[in-house]
Amino acid sequence: MTQEKRSEAKANQVPEIVVGRLPIYLRALAHMVDEGQRVIASQELAERLGMSSAQIRKDLSHFGEFGKQGMGYDVIYLRDQLRAILNVDRVWDMVLVGAGDLGHAIANYGGFEGRGFRVVAVFDSNPQKIGRQLARCKIRDMVELPDTVREMEVKIGIVAVPAAAAQDVVDNLVAAGVKAILNYAPISVIVPDDVHVQYIDPVAHLQRMSYYLE
Amino acid sequence: MTQEKRSEAKANQVPEIVVGRLPIYLRALAHMVDEGQRVIASQELAERLGMSSAQIRKDLSHFGEFGKQGMGYDVIYLRDQLRAILNVDRVWDMVLVGAGDLGHAIANYGGFEGRGFRVVAVFDSNPQKIGRQLARCKIRDMVELPDTVREMEVKIGIVAVPAAAAQDVVDNLVAAGVKAILNYAPISVIVPDDVHVQYIDPVAHLQRMSYYLE
DNA sequence: CAGAGTATGTGCGCACTTTCACAAAGAGCG
DNA sequence: CGCTCTTTGTGAAAGTGCGCACATACTCTG
Numbered sequence: 001m002t003q004e005k006r007s008e009a010k011a012n013q014v015p016e017i018v019v020g021r022l023p024i025y026l027r028a029l030a031h032m033v034d035e036g037q038r039v040i041a042s043q044e045l046a047e048r049l050g051m052s053s054a055q056i057r058k059d060l061s062h063f064g065e066f067g068k069q070g071m072g073y074d075v076i077y078l079r080d081q082l083r084a085i086l087n088v089d090r091v092w093d094m095v096l097v098g099a100g101d102l103g104h105a106i107a108n109y110g111g112f113e114g115r116g117f118r119v120v121a122v123f124d125s126n127p128q129k130i131g132r133q134l135a136r137c138k139i140r141d142m143v144e145l146p147d148t149v150r151e152m153e154v155k156i157g158i159v160a161v162p163a164a165a166a167q168d169v170v171d172n173l174v175a176a177g178v179k180a181i182l183n184y185a186p187i188s189v190i191v192p193d194d195v196h197v198q199y200i201d202p203v204a205h206l207q208r209m210s211y212y213l214e
Numbered sequence: 215m216t217q218e219k220r221s222e223a224k225a226n227q228v229p230e231i232v233v234g235r236l237p238i239y240l241r242a243l244a245h246m247v248d249e250g251q252r253v254i255a256s257q258e259l260a261e262r263l264g265m266s267s268a269q270i271r272k273d274l275s276h277f278g279e280f281g282k283q284g285m286g287y288d289v290i291y292l293r294d295q296l297r298a299i300l301n302v303d304r305v306w307d308m309v310l311v312g313a314g315d316l317g318h319a320i321a322n323y324g325g326f327e328g329r330g331f332r333v334v335a336v337f338d339s340n341p342q343k344i345g346r347q348l349a350r351c352k353i354r355d356m357v358e359l360p361d362t363v364r365e366m367e368v369k370i371g372i373v374a375v376p377a378a379a380a381q382d383v384v385d386n387l388v389a390a391g392v393k394a395i396l397n398y399a400p401i402s403v404i405v406p407d408d409v410h411v412q413y414i415d416p417v418a419h420l421q422r423m424s425y426y427l428e
Numbered sequence: 429c430a431g432a433g434t435a436t437g438t439g440c441g442c443a444c445t446t447t448c449a450c451a452a453a454g455a456g457c458g
Numbered sequence: 459c460g461c462t463c464t465t466t467g468t469g470a471a472a473g474t475g476c477g478c479a480c481a482t483a484c485t486c487t488g
Contacts, residue, residue, distance in 0.1 A: 017475075019425050023418035027400055031377065041435060049402045053435090054477050061437055069436040070484040087424045094420075105319030106416075111400060115417045116424065155427055156420065163245065180423035182416060186241055186325060188263050196426055198419035202320075202396060203329045204237035205412035206308075206370065209394035210301045210330065211233050212410055213369055231445075255465065267465095268447055275467055283453040283466040 014062045021059055022086055024049060029079040030115075041072035088116030095149055095178075097169050098160035099124040099132075099139045102184055106160055107135040117156070121148055125165075142172070149176035156180045163187040170197075228276045235273055236300055238263060243293040244329075255286035302330030309363055309392075311383050312374035313338035313346075313353045316398055320374055321349040331370070335362055339379075356386070363390035370394045377401040384411075 028048060032040060046053040060066055060078075063085050067073045083089040096106055096119050107119055122134050125142040132139050140148065149157075157173040159166055159181060166185035173181060180196045183189060186204070191197055242262055246254060260267040274280055274292075277299050281287045297303040310320055310333050321333055336348050339356040346353050354362065363371075371387040373380055373395060380399035387395060394410045397403060400418070405411055 015475075020422050022425070023415070023421040024402065026421065027415070027418065028402060031401060043435075048404070050404065052477060054438095054479095055475090057435090057437060058476080065437070067436050068484060069482070070434045070486090072435065085425065086421045087427055088421055092420070092424055092427070101319065101322055101324075105315065108315055109416075110315075111417055112420075115400075115421070117417065117420050156423070179427060180420070182419055182423075186329075187245055188238065188242060190262070190264065196423040198423055200414065200416055200419065201237070201241070202323075202414055203325055203331065204241065205396055205414065206306070206326075206331050206394070207237040207240065207300045207302055207329070208234050209370070209396075209410040209412055210306055211236070211299065213301055213306070213393060229444075257465080266447065268449095268468095269445090271465095271467060272446080279467070281466050282455085284455050284464045286465065 018059045018062055021055075022082055025056065025059075026079060026082040026086065026088075029075055029082065032075045033079055037075055039072050040075050040078075042067070044072075083116070086116075090116065092117050092156055093120040093152060093154045094118065094156040094158055094182075095121045095123065095145070095152075095154050095173075096137075096158045096160060097123045097142070097145070097173070098184075099126070099129045099134055100160065103160040104134060106158060106184070107137065119158070120152060120154065123148075142169075145172055146176040149173070149178060154178065156182070159183045159185055159189075161185060232273045232276055235269075236296055239270065239273075240293060240296040240300065240302075243289055243296065246289045247293055251289055253286050254289050254292075256281070258286075297330070300330075304330065306331050306370055307334040307366060307368045308332065308370040308372055308396075309335045309337065309359070309366075309368050309387075310351075310372045310374060311337045311356070311359070311387070312398075313340070313343045313348055314374065317374040318348060320372060320398070321351065333372070334366060334368065337362075356383075359386055360390040363387070363392060368392065370396070373397045373399055373403075375399055 028045060042053040042056045046056055066078050066081055080089070094117055096103055099122055103122065103124070107122055112118055119135065119137065122137040122139050123142050123145050124130060124139050129139050130141050155178060157178040159169050161169050163185045166183065166187050167189050170181060170183070170189045170191060174191055174195055179194065181191065182198050182200060184200045186201050189197060242259060256267040256270045260270055280292050280295055294303070308331055310317055313336055317336065321336060326332055333349065333351065336351040336353050337356050337359050338344060338353050343353050344355050369392060371392040373383050375383050377399045380397065380401050381403050384395060384397070384403045384405060388405055388409055393408065395405065396412050396414060398414045400415050403411060
């Protein structure tokens, strides 16, 4: 039954908002493993995350029963289950487009490793940059993008180009078969229904908070 | 009436989820201004952002009446109104804690300027780094943080330190009077009710998408 | 092994969000 | 100026999400 529930989860349409919280739980659990904590109650996890324990339990219940009544959750077990649910019990290859300052920071970011992702190719359209080394990758010409993405069967793209170029880059990635895009350009892009986009826009977050300031 | 509505907006508790969408609208409008578009209908804006036009209209209606029936919205006017609502018709000073790779990337990020924010001070606890120049700032010792934040009356802090140090840094910022924190460390932190926190965790966004992959 | 204590998983109702759909308001044209 | 066309702003309806509260199940102690 638990197994059945887990495999049906995607068909059963787990709410997006729930999926969005799973990485938060996973992040917290990973730290607890580091700290040597073996067991955690939804109550305590909730306090750490500033949310209600019922929400955590209900979120997890979409995917199965992971806790032991009277005890709580085995930290390592739950972490591994969440990794499996989120498909990060493997490593996903990503291509990075844009080798400017931002692209450099992303390529050198140490936080991907160990959490399920890595950059395997970098592209830029500036001839000055093409051929240079960036982290473990040689910077390639944008025109090579379609072939590379297809050959390597990459499903995730990171966009780190100026806003004006972002939609164009996204169209290229989508045409090449990419199904998930992490967009650092401060602009909303349009993609087909079967492609996912997430935005990294620190300024948008800051503005959200500045509303409440003063 | 419009004016009244605007000034009452904060007391009237505009839903957080609405406030969170305003920066998205502002971002899109800023681009339209650049592109020379003068007028926009909620319909067209909605298509660009992949949402419903009714939602845009209802969101804006929390703050006043900005459109002209039969015409749509004056792009520049609406942009300026949103800037005022979000309090970014001024420039907010921010302190950055952490001068590692990530801190460097943030300090050199050109996207803050022009959208209402700037970094005015950088701190690190590593004696090797203290005193060095980073962007326009000299890196200061963490022990100077409380005095500096208070003297400069800074209300926003950016955390770019390892996860293990994040809660400690946040506590320091809060004690010094910071009311908004942008946290790049991949860990949830605890703050008093009157302090706002937003998280930048690219991996969390990636995991959210990898759930749907394969 | 029984009884006390603890924490899960979930049905239910409330609250919040989104969408629908339309009256009202302005633009433009003849 | 009146008629048509467009698009806003918004009540009301539909749809989602959240937390309470409790039955259930497991642990631990004596």
